[in-house]
Amino acid sequence: MISLGFIVTSLIVVLVPGTGVIYTVSTGIAGSKRNSIAAAIGCTLGILPHLAVGILGISAVLQASAQIFKVIKIIGTLYLLYLGYGLLSSKQKIEINGGEKTEHDGKIIVKGILLNLLNPKLTLFFFSFLPQFITNPNANYFSQMLLLSSIFMGLTLVIFALYGILAHYCKQLFLNSPKITRRIQRGFGLILVGFAAKLAFSED
Known part of the structure; x- marks a missing residue:
């Protein structure tokens, strides 16, 4: 059931620099490896309620109608295209100030x-x-x-966690390599667009 x-x-979705990645990377740069792991745990726990709502809502909808399932797949394909295009066109960079500080792990997790x-x-x-x-609608x-x-x-x-730990050890690489970051970002964008196209033409 779990496809490649x-x-x-x-x-790709997890690797793409977003608010969670920026928070984890900044924590790794400013604090310790333990702080980085705490930030990763906090960000992961923060998506639990969204996953729960998504699972319950989708399960109810999909059980009700196969046609609605097709509509959701179309919406999802368009959303992947939107994410890919956003990465290709975005000019956002990870900008983090250096510095050393240690913060309590519990506080980092809550944040x-x-x-x-x-x-x-x-x-x-x-x-x-x-x-x-979902590979088996039945x-x-x-x-x-x-x-x-x-x-x-x-x-x-x-x-x-890897982002945060690497940021802790490679501070200058994250702070002074906007061109490399931009190229990686565009590469992720192209891959997302490719998967959206694949999903659009795949059989249900």
Whole structure:
């Protein structure tokens, strides 16, 4: 049930610099490796409520109508295109000030939770993203969504922790390499657009 497309697309989504990545990287630059892991844990826990709403909402909708399932897949494909285009056209850079400071891990975790918890776009994202990778419409939607969500959260935790730890050890690379960051960002954007095109022409 878990396709390579889901793993690759999830990795791209997690790797793309967003508020959670910026928070984890900045924590790694300003604090310790332990602080970085705490930030990753907080950001990962912060997406739990959005995943729960997405799973319950999608499961109910998909069980009600196969046609609605197709509509959601179309919306999700368009959303992947939107994300890809946003990466290709965005001029946003990660700009973080250097410095050394140590903060209590509990406080860092709470900040990470609130950062993602208060982002309403995440619910829309999971509602439109996860159904793209349900490979067996005849099986239980809830169990499939739960498995996909668990894998996504695991990837989020690992990648964010790596981001923070690498940022701690490679401060100057993150602070002084906007061109490299921009090229990676564009590459992710192209891959997302490619997956959106693949999903658009795939059989249900």
